[in-house]
Amino acid sequence: MNIKLKSYFAALGIIAASYSAQAQSQAKFIDPANMDLTVKPGDDFYKYASGTWIKNNPVPAKETRWGSFNALRDFNINAVKGLVEDAAADKSAPAGSIKKRVGDFYTAAMDSITIEKLGYTPIKADLAKIKLIKDIPGILDHAAYLRTSGLAAPIFSFFVGQDRKNANKYLAQLGQGGTTLPDRDYYLKDDSRSVKIREAYQTYMTTLFTLTGSTTAEAQKKATAVMAIEKQLAEAQMTRLEMRDPHKTYNKFTVTEFSKITPGLNWSTMLPKFKVTGQDTILVSSPKFFTGIDGMLKTVSLSDWKTYLEWNILKSAAPNLSSPFVNANFAFTQAQSGQKIQTPRWQRMSQLTDGTIGELLGQLYVAKYFKPDAKVRMTELISNLRKAFEIRIKGLDWMSDVTKGKALEKLNAFVPKIGYPEKWKTYDGLTIGRTTYLQNLRNSGAWAYNEMVTQLGKPVDRTRFGMTPPTVNAYYSPTMNEIVFPAGILQFPFFDPNADDAVNYGGIGAVIGHEMSHGFDDSGSQYDKDGNLRNWWTPEDKVKFETKTKALGEQFDAYTVLDTIHVIGKLTMGENIGDLGGLNAAYTAFKLTKQGQSEEKIDGFSPDQRFFLSWAQVWRGNVLDETAAQLIKTDPHSPGPYRTIGAPVNMDAWYKAFDVQPGDKLYKKPEDRIRMW
Structure with a gap:
């Protein structure tokens, strides 16, 4: 379907004169067959407007919800599927071309035979490295290595973004993180849903540790250690409501000042390990969270911290390893969402291609589905x-x-930004192989990290899009003061x-x-x-x-x-x-x-x-x-x-x-x- 918009919208006060003449062809836009006209709109406008549609459109087994957004996303998911399959099948695409790189990424992602044969071999060396850590400073060094290498994001959040009080400048920023469950409440509350999800999480961790060589008893012990660490991190976190206050989350420190507040985290030596140099200032969303980490570095054993890092590698890799890992990951997702069956692999991998190299795939999408x-x-x-x-x-x-x-x-x-960026990311330096799925993801993660930190010291790039072109969504950025509408919506x-x-x-x-x-x-x-x-x-x-x-x-x-x-x-x-x-x-x-x-x-x-x-x-x-x-x-x-x-x-x-x-x-x-x- 070509999304070619005719010369239709006119200035305020003017309309395309043919709207009434087209009445019959427009019935589909407001279709009474989708409504429940037995309901008074003043009693239940939702049911009045959409009651029959809701009754006739239950949630498909591979979904967790189904509505207008999902139906439109389904169109775009299939559009993307066509693009990536076409790219993968094109043997004549020149090396280094957009089509070749998209096709190679998707081909590797769909090569389930190779992925099944490898099992967890792609992460064995990473797990082995953790065993060599000798002390707590080594834990912090390795956490930085995992982040910069595109492997995992343990303990806390680190990113480069605009200074909210000086929006023309980028700053290194620290935020809370380190947990796996969707919200801190799941660790801290004992209602039946929270307990059920914690139990499913414990099972998930035990399964993955067992799949990578631990005995059942060892795996259960490791899962308990990870849960204890993540619970402490959750206790130190601000609530979602607190995080909505932009003043409460704006805490600027010199690197020296913040190092004094969290002596176990010497930011003067830590930041260079995150590839950040020449910065004397850092923005911290939740200082309390980092004082909590500082305390945990003294009270949590080295062995438990190593287990925690091991878990971070496992959970990051699990959806991309062989089927026992993927199935365990889905079982955990299922316990949280109620989803009946796993999303088909082609759909997961199409979406992953969009999420990983979205401005390469986006150029193919725009060329076919969005006109100037x-x-x-x-x-x-x-x-x-x-x-x-x-x-x-x-x-x-x-x-x-x-x-x-x-x-x-x-x-x-x-x-306003509409459809797609004026200047596309080129992904220069990103290596994508046709047979190296997990390595492609790692390379992409490392490339994205390096691209992020190299923004420091440069003017704020106001041409960037925060969503890829096929995305069915829109957003407002307060620091950019921009409204953005991807082609997909x-x-x-x-x-x-x-x-x-x-x-x-x-x-x-x-x-x-x-x-x-x-x-x-x-x-x-x-x-x-x-x-x-x-x-x-x-x-x-x-x-x-x-x-x-x-x-x-x-x-x-x-x-x-x-x-x-x-x-x-x-x-x-x-x-x-x-x-x-x-x-x-x-x-x-x-x-x-x-x-x-x-x-x-x-x-x-x-x-x-x-x-x-x-x-x-x-x-x-x-x-x-x-x-x-x-x-x-x-x-x-x-x-x-x-x-x-x-x-x-x-x-x-x-x-x-x-x-x-x-x-x-x-x-x-x-x-x-x-x-x-």
């Missing part, structure tokens, strides 16, 4: 949404003119060149508005137009904004996901603000189009109804209970049913469109509706 005029059409739509957002900011009744001026400066400074149900404006503004328009709103959510609003963590609010306006965020948090706290599990309003706050601001901005933009100003129905639905139904069908889906329980702890997005209703119940237009009245279950009094952006 698509950028032009998206640029026009982004311009429309920017104008709509400006109208809304100027019309806010709760914000002073002073803060409005700063907000408009930030809005006007947004940098520019398809139905988000966008279709043949759809009426109501559908496209309720879909991709709301996505664009969502990413813009992230610049003004509870976290993004703390960054200025240049991407620096710096306050631009008057104290009075800040208090008013925080009052509104508190109310939105309480709205989402009341939503039940599973059993007694509720949405966590504070964890999902940024995304909920993104939805509320984005849908409002998209609606304002839509109302400036010809269709938005008309009452002409298509397939029995008014323009406003189609707008909100388009939004709703984006979030339709099913999810396994196990996955839902995990996502509530780890995902900053609210579940689909509550993204469907969370913003509309605060919009007067939704009430009018569907005649929602007092007594309906979703009804909120006008004075209780949260009006933010």
Whole structure:
């Protein structure tokens, strides 16, 4: 399928004149057959908009959830499959060409015969090296070696990124890490789900240690040692809610100062082992976590630390070794997510190719599935949404003119990126062999690490994309002050060149508005137009904004996901603000189009109804209970049913469109509706 966008989107106030004439061909965009028309929209808008689709689309056995996003991702997964298989089959591709490198990577990844024969041979030498470590400094040296060699990332997080208070400069940064389970709570809480997952983790570790030569008793002892270390690391970690505060996680030290705080970690000697030289300053997200590590270096035995490093190699390699390791890895994943069967190898390896050399594969994807005029059409739509957002900011009744001026400066400074990067990564120096699967992954990990640390001392590269072109997603970066839309998301149900404006503004328009709103959510609003963590609010306006965020948090706290599990309003706050601001901005933009100003129905639905139904069908889906329980702890997005209703119940237009009245279950009094952006 070619994603060639026609000259469709016009400036605000203008629409392609043929929308009503195309009514019959547009039935598929808002299909009543997917709805449950027996339900009142004011009682359950999610079920009304998507009830029949949800009933008819259970989660496939190889998935953990299934919805509009997944269906679109499925298209892209198959598109990528075609590209990598074609590249692998092309024997005439020149050495060093994009097609040759992509084809060799995928061929090695799919060579299961060689992978099965090797067993765990590819990591035997790595495991043997750990046995030679003589002391605790040797543990730290080896942890640095594992990181820089692309083998594993033990104990803590290290990366090079923008200085959030001086966004034009890169800094070496330290963060918490070292654990395996999805959240610290799984180590620290004794509810039945946490206990079940810890037991599955213990079994997984025991299995892998046994597969690499330990007796059952030795393996169980090793698993217990690793669990004890990771529990201590989890206890030292900040919670996800604490980590959402950009000021709390901004702790800048000189290397000398931080070495005094954590004497067991002499950063003056450690940083060069991470290939970082000439830096006198370091940014630390959680100093408490590193004082915790410093203490553990004194109390945890050398033997246990060696076992922990051994485990880090095992867990990193397991999905890429022979089937006993892969099966054990899946059994552990299954215990957490409820997934019924393993994802097919071709799909895992296609996605791995995208995740590893995504800007090589991305060039093949863009050439076939994304045409240059698509950028032009998206640029026009982004311009429309920017104008709509400006109208809304100027019309806010709760914000002073002073803060409005700063907000408009930030809005006007947004940098949009669409489809794919202007400058592709070349992966120069990365060796990819046609028969060396695990070595290809190691080479890629080492290459990516070296590419990251060489940014130090250079100007911030503002051309980079944080997602690959086939990705069905979008993002906002507060330090770049940019909104980014990979090629993969520019398809139905988000966008279709043949759809009426109501559908496209309720879909991709709301996505664009969502990413813009992230610049003004509870976290993004703390960054200025240049991407620096710096306050631009008057104290009075800040208090008013925080009052509104508190109310939105309480709205989402009341939503039940599973059993007694509720949405966590504070964890999902940024995304909920993104939805509320984005849908409002998209609606304002839509109302400036010809269709938005008309009452002409298509397939029995008014323009406003189609707008909100388009939004709703984006979030339709099913999810396994196990996955839902995990996502509530780890995902900053609210579940689909509550993204469907969370913003509309605060919009007067939704009430009018569907005649929602007092007594309906979703009804909120006008004075209780949260009006933010």
